[in-house]
Amino acid sequence: MAAALAWRFGTSNGSSYSPNDMDKNGDTKLQDSEPPTPHSVMKMSLRDRTSSMEDPDGTLASVAQCIEQLRQSSLSVQDREYSLRQLLELIETRENAFSAVGSHSQAVPVLVSLLRSGSLGVKIQAATVLGSLCKENELRVKVLLGGCIPPLLGLLKSSSAEGQIAAAKTIYAVSQGGVKDHVGSKIFSTEGVVPVLWELLRKGLKSGNLVDNLLTGALKNLSSSTEGFWTATVQAGGVDILVKLLTTGQPGTQANVCYLLGCMMMEDSSICSKVLAAEATKQLLKLIGPGNEAPVRAEAAGALKSLSAQCKEARREIASANGIPVLINATIAPSKEFMQGEHAQALQENAMCALANISGGLSFVISSLGQSLESCSSPAQTADTLGALASALMIYDSKAESTRESDAEAVEQTLVKQFKPKLPFLVQERTIEALASLYGNPILSLKLENSEAKRLLVGLITMATNEVQDELVRALLTLCNNEGSLWRALQGREGVQLLISLLGLSSEQQQECAVALLCLLSHENDESKWAITAAGGIPPLVQILETGSAKAKEDSATILRNLCNHSEDIRECVESADAVPALLWLLKNGSANGKEIAAKTLNHLIHKSDTATISQLTALLTSELPESKVHVLDALKSMLSMVSLNDILREGSAANDAIETMIKILNSSKEETQAKSAFALAGIFETRKDLRESSIAVKAQLSVMKLLNVESESILAESSHCLAAIFLSVKENRDVAAVARDVLSPLVAHANSSSALEVTEQATCALANLLLDGEVSEKAVSEEIILPATRVLREGTISGKTHAAAAIARLLHSRQIDYAVTDCVNRAGTVLALVSFLESANGGPSAVAEALEALAILSRSNETAGGQIRPAWAVLAEFPESITPIVSSIADATPLLQDKAIEILSRLCRDQSVVLGETVATASGCIASVAKRVINSKSGKVKIGGAALLICAAKYSHQRVVEDLNQSNSCIYLIQSLVAMVTSAEASPSQNDDDENECISICRTSKVEGENGGSTSQTCMIHGYNLAIWLLSVLACHDEKSKIVILEAGAVEAVTDRISNCYLLYNQSELSEDRSIWICSLLLAILFQDRDIIRAHATMKSIPVLANLLKTDEFANKYFAAQAIASLVCNGSRGTLLSVANSGAAGGLISLLGCADADISDLLQLSEEFGLVQYPDQVALERLFRVEDIRVGATSRKSIPALVDLLKPIPDRPGAPFLALGLLTQLSIDCPSNKTVMVESGALEALTKYLSLGPQDATEEAATDLLGILFSSAEIRRHESAFGAVSQLVAVLRLGGRGARYSAAKALESLFSADHIRNADTARQAVQPLVEILNTGLEKEQHAAIAALVRLLSENPSRALAVADVEMNAVDVLCRILSSNCSMELKGNAAELCGVLFGNTKIRSTMGAARCVEPLVALLVSEFSPAQHSVVRALDKLVDDEQLAELVAAHGAVVPLVGLLYGKNYMLHEAISRALVKLGKDRPACKMEMVKAGVIESILDILHEAPDFLSSAFAELLRILTNNASIAKGPSAAKVVEPLFLLLTRTEFGPDGQHSALQVLVNILEHPQCRADYSLNSHQAIEPLIPLLDSPAPAVQQLAAELLSHLLLEEHLQKDPLTQQVIGPLLHVLGSGIHILQQRAVKALVGIALTWPNEIAKEGGVAELSKVILQADPSLPHALWESAAAVLASILQFSSEFYLEVPVAVLVRLLRSGTEGTVVGALNALLVLESDDGTSAEAMAESGAIEALLELLRSHQCEETAARLLEVLLNNVKIREAKAAKTAILPLSQYLLDPQTQGQQARLLSTLALGDLFQNEGLARSSDAASACRALVNVLEEQPTEEMKVVAICALQNLVMYSRSNKRAVAEAGGVQVVLDLIGSSDPDTSVQAAMFVKLLFSNHTIQEYASSETVRAITGKFSKLANLLSSKLFHLLLQFAPYYSMG
Secondary structure, X not given: OOOOOOOOOOOOOOOOOOOOHHHHHHHOOOOOOOOOOOOOOOOOOHHHHOOOOOOOOOHHHHHXXXXXXXXXXXXXXXXXXXXXXXXXXXXXXXXXXXXXXXXXXXXXXXXHHHHHHOOHHHHHHHHHHHHHXXXXXXXXXXXXXXXXXXXXXXXXXXXXXXXXXXXXXXXXXXXXXXXXXXXXXXXXXXXXXXXHHHHHHHHOOOOOHHHHHHHHHHHHHHOOOOOOHHHHHHHOOHHHHHHHHHHHOOHHHHHHHHHHHHHHHHHOOOHHHHHHHOOHHHHHHHHOOOOOOHHHHHHHHHHHHHHHHHOHHHHHHHHHOOHHHHHHHHHHHHHHOOOOOHHHHHHHHHHHHHHHHHHOOHHHHHHHHHHHHHHOOOHHHHHHHHHHHHHHHHHOXXXXXXXXXXXXXXXXHHHHOOOXXXXXXXXXXXXXXHHHHHHHOOOOHHHOOOHXXXXXXXXXXXXXXXXXXHHHHHHHHHHHOOOOOHHHHOOOHHHHHHHHHOOOOOOHHHHHHHXXXXXXXXXXXXHHHHHHHHOOOHHHHHHHHHHOXXXXXXHHHHHHHHHHHHOHHHHHHHHHOOHXXXXXXXXXXXXXXXXXXXXXXXXXXXXXXXXXXXXXXXXXXXXXXOOOOHHHHHHHHHHHOOOOHHHHHOOOOHHHHHHHHHHHHHHOOOHHHHHHHHHHHHHHHHHOHHHHOOHHHHHHHHHHHHXXXXXXXXXXXXXXXXXXXXXXXXXXXXXXXXXXXXXXXXXHHHHHHOOOHHHHHHHHHHHHHHOOOHHHHHHOOHHHHHHHHHHHHHHXXXXXXXXXXXXXXXXXXXXXXXXXXHHHHHHHOHHHHHHHHHHHOOOHHHHHHHHHHHHHHHHOOOOOHHHOOOOHHHHHXXXXXXXXXXXXXXXXXXXXXXXXXXXXXXXXXXXXXXXXXXHHHHOOOHHHHHHHHHHHOOOHHHHHHHHHHHHHXXXXXXXXXXXXXXXXXXXXXXXXXXXXXXHHOOOOOOOOOOHHHHOOEEEOOOHHHHHOOOOOOOOOEEEOOHHHHHHXXXXXXXXXXXXXXXXXXXXXXXXXXXXXXXXXXXXXOOOOOOOOOHHHHHHHHHHOOOHHHHOOHHHHHHHHHHHHHOOOOOHHHHHHHHHHHHHHHHHOOHHHHHHHHHOOHHHHHHHHOOOOOOOOHHHHHHHHHOOOOOOHHHHHHHHHHHOHHHHOOHHHHHHHHHXXXXXXXXXXXXXXXXXXXHHHHHHHOOOHHHHHHHHHOOHHHHHHHHHHOOOOHHHHHHHHHHHHHHHOOHHHHOOHHHHXXXXXXXXXXXXXXXXXXXXXXXXXXXXXXXXXXHOOHHHHOOHHHHHHHHHHOOHHHHXXXXXXXXXHHOOOHHHXXXXXXXOOOHHHHHHHHHHOOOOHHHHHHHHHHHHHHOXXXXXXXXXXXXXXXXXHHHHOOOOOHHHHHHHHHHHHHHOOOHHHHHHHHHOOOHHHHHHOOOOOOHHHHHHHHHHHHHHHOOOHHHHHHHHHOOHHHHHHHHHOOOOHHHHHHHHHHXXXXXXXXXXXXXXXXXXXXXXXXXXXXXXXXXXXXXXHHHHHHHHHHOOHHHHXXXXXXXXXXXXOHHHHOOOOOHHHHHHHHHHHHHHOOOHHXXXXXXXXXXXXXXXXXXXXXXXXXXXXXXXXXXXXXXOXXXXXXXXXXXXXXXXXXXXXXXXOOHHHHHHHHHHHHHHHHHOHHHOOOOOHHHHHHHOOOOOHHHHHXXXXXXXXHHHHOOOHHHHHHHOOHHHHHHHHHHOOOOHHHHHHHHHHHHOOHHHHHOHHHHHOHHHHHHHHHOOOOOOHHHHHHHHHHHHHHOOOHHHHOOOOHHHHHHHHHHHHHOOOOHHHHHHHHHHHHHHHHHOHHHHXXXXXXXXXXXXXXXXXXXXXXXXXXXXXXXXXXXXXXXXXHHOOHHHHHHHHHOOOOOHHHOOHHHHHHHHHHOOOOOOO
């Protein structure tokens, strides 16, 4: 399908049109509505047709005649029309008419002229003819150039429908040039064709749809070639026109419209919005439906593809318009509707691409379709989905892969799942189709295993019958499920039989698939080869060779070749099946690949001479076919290799004819044939030695030599190859040798001049074999052979390199190595090339031997000055990787070759010891072989060279050397041989080795280092017999067993004697000291590491020798003597150490101290290499001083001054001071006497001065370390030099190294222990540098800095400000430490310093302090107790600040703090308690968190054993907690009561603790429910509080009293006799005058007042309580005197005898109490006092009793008693005259008016009191009297008792007697009627008083208006009843009314 769509789209999943689209569209045919212009007519070029100008049918003449007639101007219109019709008929009916018209120069101009100026009919006919001519492209161009466009446009615009159609057709035809029509593009653009066409489409022509179709077709053609087409289209409104035509046009028009729309949207994405706005999407979806023609559907799908590619909104609209199912149906339409052709493919591809655009890519479509298969509800739906999936898989390409990769395996598995039992045929067919698309896809198939086999199986399945199809499906499923190989999938032999059965009567395609599968099987599985043979597969395969397709033939030949390769038996079967003729036919007539396969198969098939076959092959060489003889020659070469020599030499035989023919065709005109013939001859001569020595070789040689003159590189290469094969027998065939001498020059020329490597290589091969001839070798020029051979060695093939190596070796054998040869070798790089040849390991033993010989010869020359001419060893040293091949040749070579290899390699030991050692060590068997040569060789050079190689190998891998020597049992013999070499050396160490041995050496320093001025001391070069000692040292170092062997071989005595002899010669003669004697000491140093060797007698003899060697001048000798001493000291016994000390070695060792590493770098390297200590002098001295006898003995005393002297700078020994410091430090530790000696020797001054010089860091550190040790002694701290060290130590802190600053800080810590130093100003200078160390130092330095700062600041808080002011704020530094990953110990120390610093408010207020909170809290959970303690103390300081306390609480510090309350760390507990107290203040949440964390339980666990200070802290914490009522009421708080009471009994428990404990108890026990939970007796609760009431601390007194007040609320404690004991202390507290104390004491007294009132009174309680009550302080709490009043009331209630003791003022004050009992007691007492002493009433009034009593009445409290006392007081004349009396009127009146006043007695007494008041005239006249009138009238109205009536009337009488206003008030209050009613009362007193009141009321005219007739009648009515009572007064009253009313 993809191929069919290539004419339109460049990519199958792309969203843009290919640049070549329009060109390919040039061949698009017109739609069905056009006039017949058959597309099937083959179009021939004009040039082809003019090749034959014959005119058998008169076409040319007829065409010419028509044209000539048309040219005549006199021709009528009808005749012109006739001629044009005749010309048109000729063009359409006769094939050669195109040529005739095209060849006529006037044809097109005439037609165009007629189109311009003819009549309408003529124009129509001319346009039609021109349109027909445009079918030929050349004629179309001529028509364009003829100027046809303007007249055609004019005709198109005419009103004639026929003319419009004709013009439209011609314009369509002339526009079919495509993108390559550059001329047409310019013409159409210039003439403005595009705007005209769009305008015509917009207006609409008469001809309608046909013209629309043609015009849109023309626009479609022009869209790909015309310049500015899309711009003009947009300007002309093309989008709207196209959208309109989309719905109204005919199918042909619609197809063109869809195409143009698609192109427009790809050109300009903004068009998409217009398309969407016009709702064209639905129309496009409709057009791709089944009811439309195929072109329309395809182009509509293309438009949707472009639209979805360019516009996201369009994708959504398509999807929402149900477009996805429509597109899916379009993709499967070709299959369902049996559509064929390019439009079907286009529809399928475009629809799938549109789907991909909508879904986000083709991979998404594939995955979605795969997933939807699971949800398909019907077989039809499944089939459709599979069809769509097949389409998607078919067009999946690299662009889709780059968008998103598809999982090919998942797709495969999805499809495989569709194979189910009873699968519908359609579903199976579509599944197979999808699998075919999958396996045929070039991208997806690569991701699948066995994709080719699966593809072939699918192909077979589609063509197989049912049963076979089932078998093949099972095989496919097995492969897809990865259940086995193809062999297993096909069920082995059964599958092979099945495939072979398909080779017979089957289609060609089926046959191809079956053969291809068999081919795959034959490659994959050996069993298949026998299976094919057994199943009879060979004959049909041979048959296919003859009759099958080209592909089947090739696969069949391949299968046969595989069969022949597998088994001789099978090969014979193939041969017997007459496969040879078939293969020969394929070799002759097959494709290039088939010929190659046939030739190879023949080579494998024919294993014996076959005359007939040879003849046939020879015939093919001379025949025309095949054109290429390459494969024929291959087959013939194989055949002739098996023919006997006699047959070849016998004239007339097939073999002789064949080889003669091969020689003849060397002169063929075809280069390929010549080259291949030479190649075939070379192959024959290489395998046939007999043939090389025959005359045939000479004949072939002569022919081949002629080819050396041609220019073809392939011929030159193959001819040289053939000569090389012939020259293999140049020694045996002298005829060949004679002729060959003439070919030397051309071969040398080709080898040196050819740029082609192949030519050079083959020429070199020929030269190599030619040099076997001695005469030729002598004549050859070295450079001409060496240069090309070297090139081949570098670049050639394996064979070429082998011959090149042989050429060089044979050349060097024949001549002396001189300057010219060496120069040539160096320039060419031959040495490295030879080594590279050895590395290939394919040259053969003889070639290897010759290469080694050449290298050995080249290595023997000496290097010239300046290194311009270098021997082979120098080159190898420069390229160490070249050593490996030489080393590899040692193991299996003969002793002679081994010696040569050792000779070559030993010269490399100096410059490339590392690489050489690695190579020797890793080469198998090399070490053992070299060792055997050292043992067995008689040559000193070989022995020394072998030792050098072993040393290099040990340097790389000593373990490998030791293992190989032990496995070969040669180690002991090697050691003995090496010791013998040492013993046999010359006795005088001053004599140098000979030059031959000295050239074998090992340089311990690199060549570059030496050239750059590096170390070149006496240890850098080891040569000669010293290598033997060196190797012994290596073995002793790395093999413990070897040490004993070396000792037993006499090595210790040998080297000791050599040292002694050298030392003796040095002292006795003027000879210089032997500089190599150090190697002997090195061996001793290694051996002395063994304790058994140390115990040997020879060892003890060596100690004095080594001590003497320490006194020599050569430093290396002294150094390794010290190494031997160090080994003795480190491994020897105590006796050995004492022997060393007594030998005087210590002085020599001290003389070595301090040398610069740069001066002894080589010695240090040696020490490291052999596992020795690097500084033996230091180690030996340190170990010696470890021995206590030596450390405190004379050796130490002698050493200390010398070591102190080393503190002075010594240029040659820069490290001496440091080492001396270390030793002095060692001697000073735990040895006061040595410290004293040091101080006396001036150590303090020396150290101080030395520090002032600014020594190196390590030395500075050591000096400060020593100072710290010295200052740890108090005596030395008091030394006068100690004070001066402070400044220097501070300077070290500022400027010293890291380690020195640490030591200085430690020293200062010790110094700050001294008060005079700590308090000095110099000490303050240490603060800033210590903080800097804290900021930048290592952890241990930070430890020291913190310790020093704590020591300096902890007892001097003001110094902390200095820390706050330094540049680096210490708090920030500490915060960083606390937040880091450092150790807990450091964090604890940092927290400790935080605690010191946070004691200062200024520091605590910094932001750094706040940042410290989080890390400090985090540290609380650590398990490091010191850190926790420090953290708690720091937090304790922090929480002094409220904001910080909030921060600490927010970071969750509470729970960790509580968690630390365990164990017996009382100091930590105290700090925790302090911190928790501060956290708990005013933070209820924190308190609750503490309680939940178990703080109370933890405290109680510790409290019983806690000391007093901790108990106080705990009590304070509990106080803070229980201040919260919820906590105090909680169960946890209940647990603390008894322990706290018990705690209060401790005599040593201080006031602070008592206060806190009491407060806790108060907080808990003040709650009744809490008290109810306890069963405390008085001894537990009361007794501990009694002494506390007399505490000197008022706060304790207060809380004790308060606690008592709560406790005494409990009844059982109130009645307890012990409670009496608290009365006296409480009263004492009450008399303190302190309000709060008084309040608490009174509250306590309240609790026992009811039980013990008498005791309280007897203890003077009345007086004290009275004082309290009478206090006039306004700040006095009301509760205080209220409680005092309650207690006093209790006393008064107990006994009236105390009434007189209470002052009147106190009693009056009690009236204002809120407690009724108190008020009652006071009232009773006052009444008693008044009755006993009448004068006391005035005192009561003065004390405010009246006001208090009135208040009681107003509040209806104790109404009767209060009213009684009030009446008694107001009955007193003096009191009535007082001011207070007047104020009582209104309250009494209000009381009587108050509806709540219910007590009759109280009302009576109140009324009586009012009556008492109004006995005073002044009071009766007061303003408040009116209210009293109303109140009294109200009393009368409420029907009171007779007594109350009388009292009220009397009171009213008093009121109206003195005041007229009172009369009116009474009248207004309704009193007249009330009194009149009372006149008739049954009670005489009442009636009399009422009458008297009426008399007083109407005694004047004030209220005469109230004396109505009713009033008179009322009085008269009652007259008879009152006759006996009538008095003159009543009568007088009646007379008073007479003037106003008549009696009648």
